[in-house]
Amino acid sequence: MGIPMSPRSAQVIDLETMRNRLRAKRHLVRLAPELDGLEMVYHLASDLDTLYGMPLLAWGLRDDGEVVGLVPWMEALTPCHDLDDPEHGHFVGYRDPETEEIFYTAPEHKVYELEHAAAYFDYEESGETTLLQQLPETLGTHALCLDEEATTWQLKLVFGWRLYNNGTIEALLVDESRVESTPVVAGDDCLYPGHSRHQVVYFFQRAIANRIRQEDPATLEALACMVGHDD
Known part of the structure; x- marks a missing residue:
């Protein structure tokens, strides 16, 4: 027979708190x-x-x-x-x-x-979201962006990636209307995190992005199916 637990030894486990701790460690x-x-x-x-x-x-x-x-x-x-x-x-x-x-x-x-x-x-832990690191984009990755109120997509070259202290990684994109000098370099005011402006951001390899630009029928059909599935 098992030994009955006294009320004092019983523990209440907050599963959501435990999940958050496990996520934080990862x-x-x-x-x-x-x-x-x-x-x-x-x-x-x-x-x-x-x-x-x-x-x-x-x-x-x-x-x-x-x-x-x-x-x-x-x-x-x-x-x-x-x-x-x-x-x-x-x-x-x-x-x-x-x-x-x-x-x-x-x-x-x-x-x-x-x-x-x-x-x-x-780095010291902080309750505020802070930038830890910026990484260059070396693969020619592109982002297909959709704004909240827009009905058309924008295909944009990813400039780099930002890691924040909460583990979030954001793609850095270029606002062409704010480019003051070229080439664009890290720290320029024309750079912005993708999700700060776009509701949806999908990433594609360079070869796929080029097919989208060339309006390849099979690629556009697959893209339409993906967008429709996401909605």
């Missing part, structure tokens, strides 16, 4: 660009035998110490391990195109880089 605290061409490998539920590759934009250090690869995916700069969608893709691993090796965890040199950088830039 939020990103530092980024490092991927400059050696490493890729994310994924497959689709409709074709499990075919593997697809996508270049990594960066690596991110989570508050719990885990290091994850990051790719512009759908509406966010997304940790590869979070890709588990039967329709859009399931994460398989990382790949080094030079050696064709596939591996599941971040390479040691990126882990060391991020850990040392996070220790050096040891």
Whole structure:
């Protein structure tokens, strides 16, 4: 028989508080660009035998110490391990195109880089949302933006990415009407976080963005289906 618990030993567990604590431990605290061409490998539920590759934009250090690869995916700069969608893709691993090796965890040199950088830039916790880091965009990623009251989309080149102390990552876009000098550089007043102005922001690789610009029928049809599904 079990030992009955006294009223004093009973504990009330706030599940929502526990969830928030777990989420906080998994939020990103530092980024490092991927400059050696490493890729994310994924497959689709409709074709499990075919593997697809996508270049990594960066690596991110989570508050719990885990290091994850990051790719512009759908509406966010997304940790590869979070890709588990039967329709859009399931994460398989990382790949080094030079050696064709596939591996599941971040390479040691990126882990060391991020850990040392996070220790050096040891920011104090603040109740206010503050900018921690700005990362350049190196893949030619584009954002398809829809304003709240508009009925047409805007296709814009992503300039860079901003990491905030709450773990949020925002894409930096250019307001062409405010460009005073070129090339645009970090800190220019014409740059703005995508979701500060647009209700919806979808990210596309450069090749797909070019097909949208060229009004490729198949690409536009797929885009229309995606937008309709989102609505």
